[in-house]
Amino acid sequence: MRRAAIYLRVSTDKQTTENQERELRDVAAHSGWDIVATYRDEGISGAKSRSARPGFDALCKDATRRKFDVIMAWSVDRLGRSLQDLVAFLADIAVARVDLYLQQQGLDTTTPAGRALFQMCGVFAEFERAMIRERIRAGLARAKAKGVKLGRKPIEPSKERAIVRLLQTDGIRKVARKVGVGVGTVQRIARELRAPQKDSVPLSLRG
Known part of the structure; x- marks a missing residue:
């Protein structure tokens, strides 16, 4: 057998x-x-x-x-x-x-x-x-040509300010849960706070 x-x-x-x-x-x-x-x-x-x-x-x-x-x-x-x-x-x-x-x-x-x-x-x-990869690229190109904005939706200024404030006392996951956003969003803002760009407007003052 x-x-x-x-x-x-x-x-x-x-x-x-x-x-x-x-x-x-x-x-x-x-x-x-x-x-x-x-x-x-x-x-x-x-x-x-x-x-x-x-x-x-x-x-x-x-x-x-x-x-x-x-x-x-x-x-x-x-x-x-x-x-x-x-x-x-x-x-x-x-x-x-x-x-x-x-x-x-x-x-x-x-x-x-x-x-x-x-x-x-x-x-x-x-x-x-x-062929699947080519169809995806073609679809993105068509969307861009029609003026469709690709990528993540910008976070609301009020939520961004809340994240900045809460990061002073809470951890990333806890902040994400309180504000109702993804952990990745909070991590990105935390990185920006640690390494602010020259001549940029502070996150806490935006909006």
């Missing part, structure tokens, strides 16, 4: 790996594979490096130790979105003589066609990510 390891990943905390795992376990049962380990990365983008994905890093290390015979994943983009990283991963598991099964692509790397398809899928995943 082949020993199988499942790798699961979702990009946000609002997503779940439950559906991925259920279908992969069904495939393993149908194929007669014994699932010996499950690795997860939840709320982590596939664009992150291996070191930034602890589940994937552990999977790769255990693959080199031959703790299983086949790696199962829902789709190629669960493994990563960089073609270079995907090809390196495939090379590593090939050296370790560990096979790869991808549910969405119906991929099995025991065949030359499977290895070629794996690289092709990596190209499409990287292309998709590049």
